[in-house]
Amino acid sequence: MSSRTFSTGGIHPDAKKLTSAKAIEPALLPEQAVFPLSQHIGAPSVPCVNKGDKVLVGTLIAKPAGQMSACIHSSVSGTVARIDSVTDSSGQRRPAIFIDVEGDEWEPSIDRSDSLVVNVNMAKDVIIDRIRDAGIVGMGGACFPTHVKLCPPSGCKIDTLIINAVECEPYLTADHSLMLDSPDQIIVGIRILMKTLDVESAVIGIEENKADAIELLRGKVRMVSGIEVMPLAMKYPQGGEKQLIEAVTGRRVPPPPALPASVGCVVVNVGTAFAVYEAVAKNKPLIERVVTVTGDSVSNPCNLKVRLGTSVGRLIDQAGGLPQDTSKIIAGGPMMGRPLLGTDVPVVKGTSGVLILSGKLAARKEERNCIRCAKCVEACPMGLEPYKIATAGELGNWNVAEESWVMSCIECGCCQSTCPSRRPLLDWVRLAKNNVGRIIRERQSGK
Amino acid sequence: MSQKLLISTAPHIHCGDTIERNMHLVILALLPALIASFIIFGIGALVVTVTSVVSCMLFEWLISRFLLKREKCTLGDGSAVITGLLLAFNLPSGMPLYQIVMGSLVAIGIGKMVFGGLGNNPFNPALVGRVFMLISFPSRMTSWPVPHQMMAYSDAVTAATPLGLVGYQNDSLPSYLDMFLGNTGGSLGETCALALLIGFAILLAFKVISWHIPVTIMLTVAVLTGIMWLVNPSVYVDPLTHLLSGGLMLGSIFMATDYVTSPMTHKGMVWYGIGIGFLTVVIRLFGSYPEGMSFAILIMNAIVPLINNWCRPKHFGETAK
Numbered sequence: 001m002s003s004r005t006f007s008t009g010g011i012h013p014d015a016k017k018l019t020s021a022k023a024i025e026p027a028l029l030p031e032q033a034v035f036p037l038s039q040h041i042g043a044p045s046v047p048c049v050n051k052g053d054k055v056l057v058g059t060l061i062a063k064p065a066g067q068m069s070a071c072i073h074s075s076v077s078g079t080v081a082r083i084d085s086v087t088d089s090s091g092q093r094r095p096a097i098f099i100d101v102e103g104d105e106w107e108p109s110i111d112r113s114d115s116l117v118v119n120v121n122m123a124k125d126v127i128i129d130r131i132r133d134a135g136i137v138g139m140g141g142a143c144f145p146t147h148v149k150l151c152p153p154s155g156c157k158i159d160t161l162i163i164n165a166v167e168c169e170p171y172l173t174a175d176h177s178l179m180l181d182s183p184d185q186i187i188v189g190i191r192i193l194m195k196t197l198d199v200e201s202a203v204i205g206i207e208e209n210k211a212d213a214i215e216l217l218r219g220k221v222r223m224v225s226g227i228e229v230m231p232l233a234m235k236y237p238q239g240g241e242k243q244l245i246e247a248v249t250g251r252r253v254p255p256p257p258a259l260p261a262s263v264g265c266v267v268v269n270v271g272t273a274f275a276v277y278e279a280v281a282k283n284k285p286l287i288e289r290v291v292t293v294t295g296d297s298v299s300n301p302c303n304l305k306v307r308l309g310t311s312v313g314r315l316i317d318q319a320g321g322l323p324q325d326t327s328k329i330i331a332g333g334p335m336m337g338r339p340l341l342g343t344d345v346p347v348v349k350g351t352s353g354v355l356i357l358s359g360k361l362a363a364r365k366e367e368r369n370c371i372r373c374a375k376c377v378e379a380c381p382m383g384l385e386p387y388k389i390a391t392a393g394e395l396g397n398w399n400v401a402e403e404s405w406v407m408s409c410i411e412c413g414c415c416q417s418t419c420p421s422r423r424p425l426l427d428w429v430r431l432a433k434n435n436v437g438r439i440i441r442e443r444q445s446g447k
Numbered sequence: 448m449s450q451k452l453l454i455s456t457a458p459h460i461h462c463g464d465t466i467e468r469n470m471h472l473v474i475l476a477l478l479p480a481l482i483a484s485f486i487i488f489g490i491g492a493l494v495v496t497v498t499s500v501v502s503c504m505l506f507e508w509l510i511s512r513f514l515l516k517r518e519k520c521t522l523g524d525g526s527a528v529i530t531g532l533l534l535a536f537n538l539p540s541g542m543p544l545y546q547i548v549m550g551s552l553v554a555i556g557i558g559k560m561v562f563g564g565l566g567n568n569p570f571n572p573a574l575v576g577r578v579f580m581l582i583s584f585p586s587r588m589t590s591w592p593v594p595h596q597m598m599a600y601s602d603a604v605t606a607a608t609p610l611g612l613v614g615y616q617n618d619s620l621p622s623y624l625d626m627f628l629g630n631t632g633g634s635l636g637e638t639c640a641l642a643l644l645i646g647f648a649i650l651l652a653f654k655v656i657s658w659h660i661p662v663t664i665m666l667t668v669a670v671l672t673g674i675m676w677l678v679n680p681s682v683y684v685d686p687l688t689h690l691l692s693g694g695l696m697l698g699s700i701f702m703a704t705d706y707v708t709s710p711m712t713h714k715g716m717v718w719y720g721i722g723i724g725f726l727t728v729v730i731r732l733f734g735s736y737p738e739g740m741s742f743a744i745l746i747m748n749a750i751v752p753l754i755n756n757w758c759r760p761k762h763f764g765e766t767a768k
Contacts, residue, residue, distance in 0.1 A: 008763055013460060091454070170460065242763060252764040328453045334460040341454065361460060362453050368466055368524075369566030373706040375464070382763040385711065405762050413458030420464040421566070427456055 003208055005233040006243040009381040011414045013236055013335065015209060018294050018301045019173045024181050026305050027291075028318060029101060033076045033309030034346040035061060036088045036096040040137040040145055042068025047097055053080045058107035058285050061097050064132075070145045070349075071135035075287035075307035078102040089331040089338045089345055096346070099309070110284045116184050117281035120192055127196050127280055134279030135286045135349075139271035140164055140175075140239065141332055143350040146272055150196050152261035161194055161202040162248050165270040166232065166239040168207060169333025172353040174290040175270050177303040179206075179213040182274055183220050189277030190227055197266055203248050204229045204270070207238060236335060237412040241267045243381055255408050271352075291315060291347055295356030297323035306347050312354050313343030328362035330355040335413045368421040376415035376425060382408045386415035390425040393432030398439055401432035407440070409433055466565075469706070470525030472655045476646035477532050477701065483629055483639035484536070489597035491540035492635040498544050500531030502551035510560045526565045530554055533573035536636020536697055537741070538580070541592050541603045550580040570748045571705050574741050581741070591632035608632045609692040610737040613684050620684065626691035637697040640690075647700045656704045659716035660723075664699035665690055667724025675732060683732065695727065698740035708748045715751075715758035722747045 037044040045062035055061060055074040062072040078101045086096040106112060120127070132147035152158055163186075167175045179186060190202050204221075206214050208231045221227040232238055232247050241260055242253045244267055251263040260267055268276075271289065278284040287308055294301040299320030306315060312329065316322050322343070330337035331351050376386040384405055392400035409429055416426040484492040507527040511517045534554050538547065554576025559568045581588045591611075592603035609620055609631050621631045629639025637643075650656045668689055675683040689695065694702075703709065703723055710719050723743045730739025 008761070011462065013462065254764040255762065258764070326452070328455075328459060330457075330459055332457075335458045337457055337459065339452070339454045339456065339459070341452065355459075357459060362455075364455055365461075365465075369564065371466055371469075371566045371706045372709075372711065373469065374711040377711050377760055380760070383760045383765075384762065385760060387711070408763060411457075417458040417461050418464060420466050420469055422461070422465075426458065430456070 003231050003233040004247050005235045005238060006246045006381065008383045009379050009414060010235040010237065010243070011379050011418060012234065013170050013417065015234070016170045016296075017173050017176070017209065018171065019292050019303050020176055020210070022173070022177065022301070022303050024177050024290055024303045024305050027307065027310060027315060029076065029104060029307065030310040030314055031101055032081065033074070033099045033101060033307060034086050034096050034311070035072050035074070035099070035309045036086060036094050036346065036348060037062055037072065038088070038094050039072060039348040039350065040068070040070040040143045042066060042070070042145065044095065045069055045072050047083055049080050049097065051080055051082055054078075055080060055099060056105050056107045058110050058287060060285075061099075068145055068148060070137050071133060071285070072097075073135055073285040073287050074099055075309050076101045077105040087341055087345060088348070089340060089351070091338075091341050111282040116188070118188060120188070120195075120281055122280065124196050127192060130280050130283075131276055134275070134284070136272060136275050136279055137286075137349050138269055139275060139289060139349060139352070140269035141336065141350045141352055146268065146276065149266055149268065150193070152197075152266065153259070156259075156261040157264055158197050158199055158261060158266055159201070159264040160249060161190070161197055161199050162244060162265055162267045163190055163202060163204040163270050163273055164239055164241075164244055164267050165204050165206045165210075165213070166244060167210070168234070168236045168239040169335055169337075169353075171294045171355050172292050172333045173303055174292045174352045176210050176213055177292075178271055178274055178290050179210070179217060183216050185277045186270060186274050187217075187220055187224060187227065188281060189273035189275075191224070192276055192280050193268060193273060194226065200226050202227045205232050205238075205244050205248050206230070207232050207234045209234055237381055237410065237414065240381065240410050240412060242410070255405065286349060289347070289349065289351070291351055292353040293319040294353060295323070295358070296361070297325055297358045298356055299323070308348060309346050311343060312340060312345050312347065315347070315354055316343060316356065323356060323358065325358040326356050327359040328357040330357065335417065336411065364424070365422045367423055370421055370423060373420060375418045375420065379414040379418045381412060381414060382410060384409060386425045386429060387423075389432055390423060390428035393428035398432065398435050402436045402439070406432045406436050466524045469655050470529060472649065472653045473529050473701070474525060474532065476649040476655070477529070477536070477636075479642035479645040480536060480636045480639060480697070481532070483642035484540070484635040487594045487629050487638060488540035488592055488635050489595070489599060491592060491600040491603060494544075494600055495538055495540055495542050495547060495635060496532065496535040498547045499535035499538070499551055500528055502548045503527045503531030503534065503555050506552050506555040507560065510556060511564065515560070521564055524565060527555060530559070530572045530576075532636075533701060534576045537573065537577040537634045537694065539588065539591050540635040541590060541599075541601050541605070542587055543601060546580060546584050546587060549583075550576040553579040566707055568707055569751070570745055571702055571708050574702060574745050578741055578745065593632060594630050606632050608737070609688065610731065613688075613737065620688060623687060623691065626688070631692070633692075634694060634697075637694045640696050643696040643700055650700070650704075657713065657716070659713050660704045660709060660720045661699040663717050663720025664703060664724045664727070665695070667721050668695060668728055671725065671728040672732070689728075689731070693731070693738045694740040698744055699723070702740070703744050703747075708751060710751055710754045710758060712755075712758050712760050715754040718758060719747050719751065719754055722750065
């Protein structure tokens with residue numbers, strides 16, 4: 001029997017998982033840690049420390065500004081050097097807190113022991129408060145605050161929790177290495193989430209190329225009722241929320257603004273489940289994460305456990321330094337990651353990888369006429385017509401773009417990476433999406 | 448840090464596909480038919496093909512260099528070679544050279560370059576050239592050399608094609624095996640069904656095209672001619688003869704599947720294929736031409752923008768309750 005997957009579109013990029021067999025190593029502590037105030041969707045957090053303040057590992061340094069915002073904690077101990085701006089992975093200068101590192105002293109409330117907490121007897125509200133106070137956001141890259149996800153709109157009956165362990169982006173192995181490293185903690189985290197959502201069943205969706213993780217987790221969940229490990233056929237972008245829900249349950253989330261909750265599902269990344277365990281059972285806020293540092297010319301590609309705020313350059317040094325033929329540094333994977341302007345960019349909550357591409361791989365080729373080969377239409381996992389939306393974007397025909405469902409685009413990049421004419425399809429689609437989104441907001445506020 | 452970094456948005460990798468790769472694979476898939484045409488029609492097939500390909504490439508270069516004044520010539524993409532090959536495959540092996548050159552000019556000039564070159568042409572360029580020649584040089588375009596005259600060119604002995612015999616001398620049709628191997632009169636590249644099917648297999652294996660267009664055309668033709676044959680077998684010939692004769696294989700595998708002039712979704716491709724099959728049968732059985740493939744494809748080319756509007760892909764979740 002062939003494994004399940006989603007039905008519309010999708011591509012099969014070369015997986016290039018250079019680091020799948022590598023255990024997680026601790027990253028070196030930075031000399032200065034930088035915490036951008038925008039590490040989540042929603043409004044930037046508000047600093048609650050001042051220049052010169054002493055902080056410990058786990059000290060709250062910025063408070064959420066609104067429902068969709070999140071807490072930020074210091075991942076290092078030391079002194080607040082300044083509150084300034086830093087160029088983050090978006091390429092923009094954004095406000096950030098700079099902390100000079102002195103020693104490594106932790107907040108005493110954090111349980112740093114290795115002992116596994118198996119039973120968590122807390123009320124739902126208390127758990128959600130802990131998750132919010134720990135500053136947990138979706139760690140797959142979307143950075144949606146997890147406590148919001150755990151309070152689905154009333155009227156939506158949630159019956160399935162889906163754990164996203166797909167990691168369909170080429171090169172990245174952060175989730176894979178975490179599953180091999182801490183399977184027990186992840187399963188306790190999943191049980192905490194199930195309890196919070198009041199669901200009887202959880203499904204861990206993993207792509208088949210991670211056979212060792214599938215086997216390990218299957219062994220662990222044998223004794224746990226309600227959790228199933230489901231191997232999925234390899235296909236990008238299976239880690240997309242809607243694609244994963246369809247692959248696992250066969251249900252299709254309606255077009256925006258419908259949420260996954262409308263088909264009874266909540267999807268949480270496996271790294272987030274681990275962070276939930278640490279927050280709830282160990283009282284440890286989100287201060288570190290696994291980052292894959294990789295690339296074809298990197299001498300020592302590795303999976304590192306990194307304190308948030310560490311600069312990307314420091315991780316690259318630990319992986320053997322920046323290769324001579326480097327032409328592009330990417331935060332995230334090669335399909336959806338963001339190009340970095342330099343190596344000073346700090347690791348944030350959503351940074352799953354640092355990918356270094358060499359000249360040949362990174363350069364775009366000259367754009368040619370669309371030859372109407374329809375490969376983009378075939379590849380689009382949302383059933384859109386990328387060639388048409390891109391042309392509408394190029395010409396500024398926002399009406400055509402809106403009628404062609406541009407707002408459903410998940411920006412996975414399948415269209416552009418298959419186009420034989422090398423059209424920058426996604427660039428134009430994004431432009432159209434931004435403009436149509438603005439027009440829709442204006443229309444709604446004008447009512 | 449000493450290096451300069453490239454900044455461009457995601458996706459950062461590409462599957463490696465290019466226009467050239469697709470075009471070169473189509474040329475590769477046309478080679479079996481080219482070899483077969485040489486074996487069947489001899490030196491004439493080669494003369495016609497070389498003339499057509501060279502003049503198509505020359506006109507593409509001249510037009511883009513001197514009329515459109517483009518700095519970069521698109522000759523390298525291989526599409527002019529394909530147009531030249533397909534035009535030649537649609538001609539009898541005894542065509543005079545000047546007529547082929549004129550046909551090439553119409554195919555490349557009026558069929559493609561006036562619209563802005565590859566990607567913008569609404570009609571299949573080779574068919575535009577072929578239909579121009581059929582109307583302008585009707586007698587030469589229907590003088591079909593008899594197979595196996597290796598050294599003959601314009602002096603070849605000619606005879607009727609199988610489809611030309613239909614309705615007049617149904618009992619003198621060639622055997623299925625002869626039609627499958629191409630031992631019949633006809634345009635030089637269309638007669639050998641075996642070679643064309645090998646080409647189809649190559650196109651499918653390298654995922655240059657999907658099966659939808661060729662298979663629906665062939666099925667539609669088989670079903671419609673089958674019905675007519677069952678109704679009155681003394682007037683109408685059997686579906687297998689229709690499938691193996693005329694330009695049906697060449698047209699459905701190589702001409703109707705042209706990226707630029709075919710629909711963008713599988714659903715659209717199926718309707719397009721049904722349309723071509725239907726029109727072909729209507730022209731073959733009731734029209735004044737024995738062969739209808741070229742006209743059927745050109746007519747359906749014109750409808751492709753409408754098909755694209757009717758047959759849009761199923762938007763994710765649209766049908767969910």
